[in-house]
Amino acid sequence: MVSDAYRQVHRHIERIMPKLEKPPGRWVRHPFLAITHGKFYPGTICCWDNHHMALRFADAGKPEYLRHLVDTLLDYQESNGFAPNIVLTASGPIPCLPRFHAQPFLAQAALIYLACTNDRNWAAAQFEPLLKYLAYYETRQMTPLGLFRWEQSWMSGMDNDVSTSFLLPESVVTPDINAWIYLEYCAAAALAAQLNRLRDSRRLAARAKRLHRAVNKYLWFDKVGSYAAFNLLTGLPQFHLAVGAENVQDNYAFQSCSNLIPLYARMAPRNRARQMLKKYVLGKDHFLSRFGIRSLSCSSPYYNNAFWGNPPRFGNHQRMTNSNWQGPVWVPLCYFMFHALRYYGLKKESRDLADRTLRLLALSLKTVGSFTENYDAETGKPLYATGFASWNLLADRMHPGLNSGRWIMDPVFSCHP
Secondary structure: OOHHHHHHHHHHHHHHHHHHEHHHOOOOOOOOEOEEOOOEEEEEEEHHHHHHHHHHHHHHOOOHHHHHHHHHHOOOOOOOOOOOOOOOOEEEEEOOOOOOEEOOOOOHHHHHHHHHHHHHHHHHHHHHHHHHHHHHHHHHOOOOOHHHHOOOOHHHOOOHHHHHHOOOOOOOOOHHHHHHHHHHHHHHHHHHHHOOOOHHHHHHHHHHHHHHHHHHOOEEEEEEEEEEEEEEEEEEEOOOOOOOOOOOOOOOOOOOOHHHHHHHOOOOOHHHHHHHHHHHHHHOOEEEEEEEEEEEEOOOOOOOOOOOOOOOOOOOOOHHOOOOOOEEEOOHHHHHHHHHHHHHHHHHHHHHHHHHHHHHHHHHHHOOOOEEEEEEOOOOOOOOOOOEOHHHHHHHHHHHHHOOOOOHHHHHHHHHH
16 A cells, blocks of 8 residues: 655655756766756766665666766776766866765666666676776775775765764774675676676676775674674774773764665675664664664764764865764665565564655655755755755655565675685
């Protein structure tokens, strides 16, 4: 039975989708999707926003925006493999130091586009640039453990994630980047197989397996039953506020949403995944709120639902508090955990999470007439950026996915170990 909340959200998404389709411009040779239909982020193409928007358009029969995203970012690729994460239609790639490499979604976008269109000529033309883009991660952001790290906290897209904001840059390995790159390896291996580049396919699949093993060796914290960041300076998990803090109130200081992404990437053995999902994702004293998935465990001393959030200890305070990932609900987290719950056999709980997400967005439509970027996890109050679309477009794809044998991300998992 279709709920009123689903109807309201679905109608709004279908109404705004045509408004988001934009023609090429001076600095962008390809059509693109605007992140909002309001005043925020004008003319901005951002990798992970546009990738998840393009998934929704592909699900609606318009996969070309996956191709356009890959083409736009690779248009500016340099000889060392670097491709910018953000391109502005008015001025081109944003300048910043350290340089902001495209977030790890391009191989997934390319594979899904190929699966939708069978456009092998395009995929073959972009395959070498995609290999160079992945190699940039391997040369610039890989650690001796065989794991990857963000150069700055905000490069994750979770702008002020506590696991990286309060510690020295590059000193912490977080689960999210490793889960995303794992999916990139899986996608690139499947893409190579489709292009009959079997040696490349085997090599990329082997890298996926090595990364899978490293994540479960170094980033699984068995004592607490969760993935956790790893501090390269101490050689210990970064989960508690301090070493030896296991029996104080700061037990869950760094239980951040970045720890959840390996569940979405299906990297956890079934028993571990269900343990973590039940204790933390579905735990009301951790991530689950009335309105969806919090971005930080509410048992963390850093937990807050402020408009801007806590500033970091290191780095540019203004840049790193543009959005708050220290408590508020973000729809992509709900979408990721919906699919994790579904995959690991918690179907009833996945439906409940989808219901909560739709009720939150329906409340947003009633309150401000649009979606926003994030929401107060305790009240459901819309926080930042009215007219926001981005990954929120995926909200009406959860309920149909409960009974469907098809998911737009299926091709990515075809190489899953």
